[in-house]
Amino acid sequence: MAKSSTTQLFLQSPQLGFAPRSITLSSNLTLSHLKLSQTPTLNKSLLDSLYFSFNGRPLPDSTLLSSLPSRSTLLLLLRLRGGGGDGGATGAESRDCYLSMYLSKKPDKVDPNEKRLSKWTTCALSGEPLVHPVVIDRLGNIFNKEPLVESLLKKTLPKAFRHIRGLKDMFPVNLEQIPGAEEYKSETRFQCPISGLEFNGKYPFFALRGCGHVISSKALREVKSSACLVCHKEYSELDKIVINGSEDEVNVLRERMEEERGKVKEKREKKRVGDEKGDVLENGKKESKRFKALDIAPANANKAVYASIFTSSNKGDFKETYSCRSLPLGRN
Template identity: 60%
Template sequence: MRSRTQIFVKSSTNSQETLIVDPTHSQTQTLTLSDLKSSLLSRDQPLSSFYFTLNGKILNDSIPLFDNPQIAPLSTLYLRQRVLGGGGDGGATGAESRDCYLKMYAEKKPDKIDPNEVRLSKWLNCALSNEPLREPCVIDKLGNIFNKEVLVQALLSKSLPRGFGYIRGLKDLVNVKLTKVPGEEDDGGYHAKFQCPITGFEFNGKYKFFALRTCGHVLSAKALKEVKSSSCLVCHEEFSELDRIVINGSEEEVALLRERMEGEKVKVKDKKVKRVKNDEVGIGKEEGLDSEKVSGMKRGVVETNGVEKKILGKVENVKRLKAGDMAPPNANKSSVYASIFTSSKKSDLKETYMCRSLPLGRN
């Protein structure tokens, strides 16, 4: 014999009612939620304005109350009232067109990016391959940090992106020495693996770090500020203010590093030009030439008495040939010019304006 089923009903007024259902009764077996709703509400309240929910899900009014797998014994049904739309509630007012809704759902909004993840990715991953940082590591003159193996492969295959076009070779990079966090294993997790050897600050972007070009050690800005010294705090190698490169700096700091890099390129070009000029002046003195005459000539070439000598590289003596060198002795300009169009030897053969006459037997 079946026992009675007990169900709790709770309305918006927080009043809880208990409904006891007798499954043996014939009318109870066909009882639906619509019947339960009509028994709980007054005649003044429309049934369509109310609905039942169970565990946050809306129940259909046609669901039977008894022998239903969705409604277990001792379940709590919530009787809620529908809010009628009248504008301003987020519903449709009838003024919108169908295209408005299609555009609203067709335009995909960009996913929100967590700034913390962006910061961690910049400090924990290689700037080129976005792989986790693994020693050996290098930085460029703008403070970007890379896995050395990945960057060398990109340089050899000439597949370096245009954004890193200022990196021409290993001379544009600085080998850095990172200090690992004690007890930290390289498991590829998304957490800091390196730290400052002086303060213990983690290499995760929350603190500013500098790399020293002289020795390659990476130290936090706080360590360099607290211990005022012109030598590295780890290896005691001397460095200057220009030897400090901020890692993953702000836009203003990167702009200063870029200006410094461009200034270094100009200095290198000036040194090369001065070296070439000094070599030219030295060769000019050896040959007994004026320095102004040498510097005004073609680069790397000195001309002395019709002889061309190369300053840089192997010296070769090359004599320049002139038209006057092939002229016969005691010849003037008119005779040399006439010899171009006429035979140098006089003969009895007649010549026309078309061609010279040939001897008999050859025409």
């Protein structure tokens, strides 16, 4: 009974590197099904160039298995097309190129080109296409602002983005739209406003932290200026954030981030030490005097340090701190 509904065949394909194999399939299927069952990982254009041959005769894919003599040996062959004729290439060469090109491609491997492009056209967090308002973080990742802020508030940021601790760690950027990109469903939708290079990962781009303009490295290199080439706002090297940079570039940005955070922390601590001393040492009456002193502080003086000149003059309670140790008034 099983014999009547199935067909047993032998299949060989030296070109595809198949060892001869025995296959039993339902008789009402076609060669097209057989082909798919044996080469599920090949893409369509390669599938289309494969055909079966029996006794030296090519068979159309629509051939029913039931129409073949049982236990036939079929060859799966690659149809050669085009190429050659110039004396430089032989069929064997072109076939090898073709095969290695397709067969070396693992089915689960993401095309590196697609991966690169998606990094430059979609939000690093949500994977959605980039739509303004767009922000970058201190490491040059690019996001749609909305999902990033939402994730930040809900504390659901993945580990890779935990360095984003608040709104101060995201900078709005201004991506220049390619005219007509939406209309033509172009894969790349943004470009350098100066050079016109596409924002697709093939060219390095920098975002300027002050104004948010995103400009190709090429344009920044060619037009030597310390002002943004678009809005003419001054920027320093530290304001340049390379977008989707290499590992080394990201490491530099990370160091810069730690450094800047260290400075902010230091500043805050200095201020705190100054304030605490004031609270401990001053009673209400003197407090008002202290504010007067602060009010006349030189414009460029650090107010906390300036205040400490007055608050540390009580020698009994005086303790050296980082913020006032170098002031002679405190020492004497």
